[in-house]
Amino acid sequence: MESDTALIVIDMLNPYEHEDADVLAENVGPMVATLARLVHEAERTDGVEVIYVNDNYEDFRATRDDLVRSALEGKRPDLIEPIAPSETVDFLQKVRHSAFYSTSLDHLLRERRIETVVLAGQVTEQCILYTALDAYVRSFDIRVPRDAVAHIDEELGDAALRMMQRNMRVDVVDASDCLRRP
Numbered sequence: 001m002e003s004d005t006a007l008i009v010i011d012m013l014n015p016y017e018h019e020d021a022d023v024l025a026e027n028v029g030p031m032v033a034t035l036a037r038l039v040h041e042a043e044r045t046d047g048v049e050v051i052y053v054n055d056n057y058e059d060f061r062a063t064r065d066d067l068v069r070s071a072l073e074g075k076r077p078d079l080i081e082p083i084a085p086s087e088t089v090d091f092l093q094k095v096r097h098s099a100f101y102s103t104s105l106d107h108l109l110r111e112r113r114i115e116t117v118v119l120a121g122q123v124t125e126q127c128i129l130y131t132a133l134d135a136y137v138r139s140f141d142i143r144v145p146r147d148a149v150a151h152i153d154e155e156l157g158d159a160a161l162r163m164m165q166r167n168m169r170v171d172v173v174d175a176s177d178c179l180r181r182p
Contacts, residue, residue, distance in 0.1 A: 006049040007042040010121035015074025028150040035148040036082035050089040053099035100134035116141040120148040125156035136168035145175035
């Protein structure tokens with residue numbers, strides 16, 4: 001079956017050694033199991049691609065393996081182990097907030113005839129929001145599982161979800177509903 005949906009896992013390979021890392025990690029903890037279930041379900045579902053897009057932390061020589069290793073050797077390997085990307089999924093690096101900015105994501109999605117993107121990961125009020133906006137202007141249908149994204153600032157995270165729903169027609173749903181066919 002041809003794919004029409006892509007689960008895009010954003011910025012989950014994080015060594016948690018930055019400003020706001022402790023606050024972010026506290027908010028990632030409760031959603032990791034949900035995200036892991038979503039990734040495993042997507043990998044087993046016909047018509048769904050899994051794509052990881054992760055910040056390279058301005059290490060332009062870093063490989064996929066380097067980013068995974070750095071995250072696993074960071075302060076919170078317990079948040080990485082359940083969601084570390086398998087070798088069978090696509091992996092792109094990014095340098096700024098949006099998963100589309102200066103990456104080949106748009107080309108990859110178009111080549112695979114993806115119509116719906118499911119955005120999960122961190123940070124809701126930053127990288128998820130900016131990726132949703134870029135997906136919206138590219139005319140993708142967008143879903144964000146509210147229980148598989150993490151924020152730094154709860155108020156801003158909630159506002160970002162509302163803004164995505166209202167201004168970008170994002171379907172904000174539970175993770176258990178985000179791979180469903182329309």
